[in-house]
Amino acid sequence: MPEHDEGDASTGAPDDLPREAVETVERLTRLAREAVDDREASAYRDRRSAVLDDYGFTARVREDENGATLVCHPAEWLDADGVVDFEAIDDTDRATEVVLSGPGEQGAWAEAEARNRDVVEAVLEAEGSVHAANARAFADFMGNHYASPMSAAREHHVREFLEEYYPRNAWPTDEERAVVEQSLRAVFEKTETPYPLD
Template structure:
């Protein structure tokens, strides 16, 4: 059977973060349903292991009718995918994430200009350095933390940048091909 495509893994990871961080239980359930729908198209399902903040993706054929993994059905453990939702902080991982995030910042700069790019760069730095994650994996918790804590204290934005920060983040998510999670900014 074919390996689970990386874009499907990334989407599952993002939707799991959004579900984990959602305040509303209906919103969380909607994210989980979208994740399951995406994975089922490839014959996979997901489990979230809260103890170590890990998402596990594995073939549905390994599961019996009551949702239990049947060890005799596991043909190749390499087909399962484990994704840490906390980031590992390994140098190679950080470099790959920084390259990815920088490409998205460059796209924002090309399409929207320097002020938006400065805001996008600040968010890329926040996600890469604090979470060792791609910008588009951010959920409402990370966005809120960025807007209320990191951005005003660490970015030294100009007045023009401050007025555009939410739009800049929306452009960054758009460049990544992901929808922007709803966040209300706390005024400062």
């Protein structure tokens, strides 16, 4: 990211976001994505907008085959309909991108793994080793593929795990396979999160 400079003297807006602002916006974005309540998620996004407004910036999350990326750029690049006007882009270096999910997100992976490990241990203590093995498989899937805690999983994550990852990569025993959905319910119960397939 370029160093923060003095910006446009006529508007008082900086030419790029300071590092501390980027870190705050990233944190609020992650909290909004992980929130299980729509009102809570909206509150985080509103706080993110307030931070960005101070610098004349806006943000969106780009989703593609490589995962999710937070994109912050000057609000002046948008037209009246909120669509990027490419003719208004004066310097692409003013934009900042932060990977939110996908390969290479080691910091987020470590944080997710720590949270997931605690959940697996809770499942082991309450439900036993068979359910814990399934919980561990789900933790590996969410951590390695999405750098996310299990509590952040949505319906498409759970279906991908059950239909693709689990039979191909988890090498479950017959006993584990027979109770895998019960195990996932235990995971969401421990994180006080609604089961996405209900």
